[in-house]
Amino acid sequence: MTDSIQSTSETAPFIEIMNLTKAFGHNKVLNGISFSVRKGESFVIIGGSGTGKSVLIKCILGLLTQDTGEIHINGQNLAKLSSSERQKILMRFGMLFQGGALFDSMTVAENIAFGLVQGLGMDKIHARKIALAKLDAVDLAAKVADVYPAELSGGMQKRVALARAIATNPDVIFFDEPTTGLDPIISGTINDLIVRCVREIGASAITITHDITSLRKIGDRVGLLYKGQFIWQGTALQMDETSNPYVEQFINGRPDGPFTA
Numbered sequence: 001m002t003d004s005i006q007s008t009s010e011t012a013p014f015i016e017i018m019n020l021t022k023a024f025g026h027n028k029v030l031n032g033i034s035f036s037v038r039k040g041e042s043f044v045i046i047g048g049s050g051t052g053k054s055v056l057i058k059c060i061l062g063l064l065t066q067d068t069g070e071i072h073i074n075g076q077n078l079a080k081l082s083s084s085e086r087q088k089i090l091m092r093f094g095m096l097f098q099g100g101a102l103f104d105s106m107t108v109a110e111n112i113a114f115g116l117v118q119g120l121g122m123d124k125i126h127a128r129k130i131a132l133a134k135l136d137a138v139d140l141a142a143k144v145a146d147v148y149p150a151e152l153s154g155g156m157q158k159r160v161a162l163a164r165a166i167a168t169n170p171d172v173i174f175f176d177e178p179t180t181g182l183d184p185i186i187s188g189t190i191n192d193l194i195v196r197c198v199r200e201i202g203a204s205a206i207t208i209t210h211d212i213t214s215l216r217k218i219g220d221r222v223g224l225l226y227k228g229q230f231i232w233q234g235t236a237l238q239m240d241e242t243s244n245p246y247v248e249q250f251i252n253g254r255p256d257g258p259f260t261a
Helices: 053-061 083-090 108-119 124-137 142-146 154-166 184-201 212-218 236-241 245-252
Strands: 013-024 027-038 042-046 068-073 093-096 172-176 204-208 221-226 229-234
Touching (some): 013 204, 027 068, 042 212, 154 184
Parallel strands (some): 042 204
């Protein structure tokens, strides 16, 4: 874990989720979930499909409203803020989507600068300079700036998406399956870039992944989500040493165990 995104244990939680619930009709997706993430810490969420991982992230991002519970960012309860105050905090979030979610009709530079121009109102000349700097941060040449996403490989598109996620130097970055669809070598490169970029800007990171290799590389702590609750939380080292049958089945990919009983 020496290369993972390190946290400062003395600091108070930067993100604090308390007893969060969310249901869609009779389907209770989040069932009293609680956890915290410190400034500069990387927290990785694992769990099977349909366990509420994406719903949890959408609640934190403000895309969904929780039924009960509280979301605190830097000590502020989002539910008690005005819409403008809440939006100001949410603008300090970055997101790397599973498929990259780059705009096909925009150049690479325009994609990276999108949040700077549309969200922060920055002029395009200044935003382009930042976009070029972020391209360099993800080890892409400046000549890539004026091509379109379709002209790039999957690995290069993922790097551009990472550059966009860090363009505003956010306080929090969310990663949704950052290595899905990539070969092991490219996945390793993306993991290294995530660690380096997040460390350099000092952001807190929350990652959803099924990639155990990625988890070990980028995660300081991990939580296993099952039936809308974290049934286990700890470090990657503790994950390897625990006798929790759910953790053992998940990280070893065993067909038999409590998940499939």
